[in-house]
Amino acid sequence: MRVPVTSRRSLRRRALAARVLWNGAELLVTLGVVLMLLVVHQLWWTNRQAREGAERKVQALEREWEGSRHTGVGGGDPPDAGGGSSAPGSSSGSSGSSGGGGSSRSGQRPGSPASSTTPVQQPRWDQAYAILTIPRLGLRVPVAEGISKPNVLNKGYVGHYPDTAQPGQAGNFAVAGHRNTHGEPFRYINRLREGDRIEVETRTAGYMYVVDRTLPQTAPRDGGVIREVPRSLVHPRYGYSDPGYYLTLTTCTPEYTSKYRLVVWGKLASMRPR
Template structure:
């Protein structure tokens, strides 16, 4: 006689089922949160690296065109960027390099005679520009760069608009001393992103209402402290790396920006000397 086989049916405990369901919901909710955070971060990166650049570049290009039309239409008359006063003191910035990589040529201090082209010394610099107002155009042929220069280094009112900012208290274009500028290296138009590619002998033009000044790149300081105010002094010389800079008066141009890229820990500095001037 056959003995019947009894098949045991596994018993699933309701409590264990509910526990697994809770774990599944937690995992699902956690995955949704992570995906949402990822999308938000991606949008922030796109905004910073693409949208701010697009907006700032378009605005800077419009300002360059507006300055050119203004100068062509008014000749030697006064304009928006050549009037005294205006703006708040808080927009004037500091005397340390602002948004200030390149390979240093290792040159030591020296050079920079105060002699300048005769025509440059005869040029009338005009009234002091108003704070945050664009009053000149910086052109760097090697970098295919053409960007407005505004007074002051305020991030909100100058640098984040894609402009290059003039350090208050430093010389104006074509004048004896140090015409010092700051610009973003990344985001907001990033006009100074590739100034590490500049080499000795490259031309840099600064166009104002009355004249075009041509500076010639002379030296590069690949990295210095963000507080190295010596690089923008009248006779520029690094206080952090004193072997970089000059010891004689002259007609200097200084470009500063952040380094390494996507950080603001250090500053990159490029120096040039005035080579020539031509009236507009």
């Protein structure tokens, strides 16, 4: 009967293979843990930080406006910036019948001289100067000037597209917000339906818009959706033909990608002085 003999060379090879396998397994486990931590940071920590910061900013704006009323200090709304043609937000992310143009709570038509405030100053770049509320989504979030990721969107704010109209002004008040991570304020705007209310408050007035139409998907380069009279350049059957008082929300779609843009349009229905 033969007795198997294992050479020292064979043993060394087996030991080397075992070490390689062990080190490879350790590396894979380490990479897995790092990736898991990155996912937790993006999907949980950035949301928590941004939401808390946005909530504090909303409270600060409300305190500031309340103090202004008590002290009589002015500082009205930013002026109308007219229409713009920027793309729907490479850094952001944005139903039905014609529901705008009705009577305001004071009995005036939106946009008439008696129903709009007199603007006195332009908001500074990245300044939070308004509050956007969507009751259906339980959303209440600051609106800041510009769509910078680090200074606006990643803070959980909604960003106002430069060169588009300001709240309550003739034209298109167009804003962008993240759909995922960093507070994701616009994550569920796909759930908005015709007739849903969207409220925008500034230091001097509150404006109520009514959701009118939705463009489920368009290209990021489709700047027509935020023009003064919004109409998609990629899908021309979506949009408007007549001047008015519009609100545009834009965000990325599908979720967790930035391949396309989702757009929701509303029309101004009423305003009230603060």
